[in-house]
Amino acid sequence: MGIGKMVKGMKTIVRKKTAKGGSAKAPAPGFSSIVEESAHLLVPAGSESDAFHKDVFYNPAMRLNRSLSSLALGAFIREGLLEKPAVLDGLAATGARGIRYALENETGKVVFVDANPAAIPVLKKNIAKNKLAGKAKAVGDDLNAFLCKSWEKFDFVELDPFGSPVFFLNNAIRCVSQKGILSVTATDLAKLCGKEQATCIRHYSSKPMRCPFSHELALRILIKKVVEAAAVHDVAAVPLFSFYHGHALKAFFTCERRPQEASGLLGQIAFAVLCRKCFHRGIEKFPPGKCPNCGAKTDCAGPLWAGETTRVGLSAKLIELNRKRNYADSKAIGKILEAINGENGLPPLFYDLHELSEKLSNHSPKTSEFVKKLRDAGFEAGATHYSPTGVKTNAPIGEMERLLAK
Template identity: 30%
Template sequence: MRYATNFTVIMCHMWWVRNITSKINRILMRMEVAAEKNVKVIEEGSAKIKTAGNVFYNPVQEFNRDLSVLVLQTFSKTFERSNLSILEALSATGLRSIRYAKEIEAVEKIVANDISIKAVQDIKVNIDENGVSDIVQANQSDATMFMYENRRKQFDAIDLDPYGCPSIFLDGAVQAVKDGGLLLVTATDMAVLAGNSPETCYAKYGSVSLKTRSCHEMALRILLQSIESHANRYGRYIQPLLSISADFYVRVFVRVFSGAQKCKYTTSKLSMVYHCTGCDSTNLQPLGILKKNDKKNNHQVKFALPTGPFTASVCLNCKHPLHMGGPIWSAPLHDKEFIRNLLDGASDKLGTFERIWGVLNVIGEELEDSPLYYTLEKLAGTLHCETPPLLAIRSAIMNAGYRVSATHMHKTSIKTDAPSNVVWDIMRCWCKDHPVSEKRQFEGSPAKNILSVEPNIKADFTILPDANPASRKNGYLRFQMNPQTHWGPGTRATAMVGEEKINKSKRNQGKRKREESVESTK
């Protein structure tokens, strides 16, 4: 009887185990089917990868990756860096590293690192399927710790493309890159860098951001200042090769060198910014200046402090108060010779070639020694006047004896070495021919204060051929496109702009003007 009872119990256990096992197998099969359905195959450049789950891929960033491939190719050729070793510190899918391996001739070794175990598993699969296991090595580690561990071994290039602020990675990066090596750094926290939260910007980047129309250039210059600050702590300094503002981020490509003596030049490359809250004019005050020792005639440089302040307590143009921000990088943003080399090496095999070609051509035309810029709509908006043609304003500045250029950061940008009083004198002259309504000039307003002063020059708006830059004449794709699907970093890219929202935006473009036109015909 006892044996029969034990047999019954055993059979019951076996039935229970079989039942549970069957349920688990069914769940696993459903999970496998779901996973297969969720897998996405992505082809970009020479790479073909698979992504699943929460591993993030942003198609809008193809321009970023294409440009990075071109920069690394040109870097290796220009500075004769054969057998490149590259660290992609925040790799996610491994797409960027795989493209580097397949599209850059000089590359010898790439470490595709990510802190996520799942991401690294996917990277390994993608490496094998793309046949680059001899070049690309997947690594699971905290990016900062991995860079600290490689301070002696070092890499020829380190790519940092984080979700948000890159500042926590900069200390390790400036130590883990070889002398003369390349740092590629992206920052996507544009609200912080563009002046929405100056106190947060100071906490993250060591600089106070300002809300100006030239906020995208401010963002680039704040990021460069931050990288330079981290490098200086270890007797190193940077040389920007290319700095771009695109879509929802800024990205810089800088070489890092060692030399404590050269670090002394840093103060002359940084400036505080005085920004007018009324007319948006800016004035820069350098942290340090260089003086040549002409008496000894031996080209020695003396480091000195500037005398100041460089501006009055209120704006001399509109009498409104000033905000102070910075410090920012006030030295050149780009290396013009390197830009020419990029253009020489650019290939139409890159998916975003047309945009790269246009942006690089505009950058090649930018003034190097004139930080920050005006925008046409802000100049006209401040005075409430009819907006002048862009070429007319550019010509007037050139006719007054100053240089002017656009910048790739804004469609109506005006970058010039003309003092702000000359720019406003030109606008005063424009308003004489295109009068502003007295109703718009209320007492104490920037418009009233500016237009109540007679111009010191007579502006000549005769259009000059050179006022129209070659990139504009040739119709290059020079500026960022309107927001599209995946516009934004990380999860924001999927939630920020959907297809329906884009279609709605397109339908509503010009709606107000169309309605006004209909009303006027009634």
């Protein structure tokens, strides 16, 4: 990218060489200065085109995810769920997340941890660059080792790993303060969506399923894993807000030491059942071998989280806050949030209109039109944030077929 060339919300500043061949306020060799929303960051040069072969990781494609996560933290604070939270950015890399959390929200101290020795000087520079030296520190350590040694509790623990957060869950839960929040990212979608089924079973103790709604199943498997890992510590981890976007799943949990409630949450773990013949789907405690609708053999995924993936009412607060923050991605974020808001209260497991209309009728209606049709017929229905052709409804498959044929 050329001098001063800007991508909305992320500006790369490559400073001009001075007459002596040096540069005014030049970043370290191999690094460039960028601006991502509120944060001024030193990142490896060329991260925009290739984030994966650099000494320190910075992925500009995760900007929306970081913005939506910062927005979520803002909403939790506004809702009184957190007050000046002490933040742990557990897998920090350049510190992009933790720095944005601290600059865009009223937080307490921020601790950044990364095992990569090359990340630590970058983290220190980025802390100073963003005037956070008074309340932030960078620690070079393996996150599990850091968490095991730590007697400190954090009100907001961020796990943003390469791939799966499962390797850190046990220790992370121990370090979340009472009523604190655990934030996890998972980018191991090949496992969670069923391409690498055996690995998913090993890492999540759940069977995934390849189907049009596999991303919803993936999010529910991730949530189940966190709920179960927390229950081991008598902690009730209740999902507050979660979403799928791009190549990542993100989920936030409020964590409270309440053994009975933790047991109660385990009661919301079940199986997803799909009949590939008639498209019936549903949540069952024990998956039946045969479809209750047509008698054909069913497929299943799970165990997985069958409850709400976002607390009712919270998405509306995020929508409100998004309007106030002028993020580069605010329009896209608004769309995701509106869809999540519409999903509230609707049963799990969405239908994909493309797939249904291909098999059950000749034409593919617009999602909004079909949602209206379902509502006019007296059913609850809404679009989903997982797919533009996804519909959530309480209408049975027979009614869907009838309405599609109309």
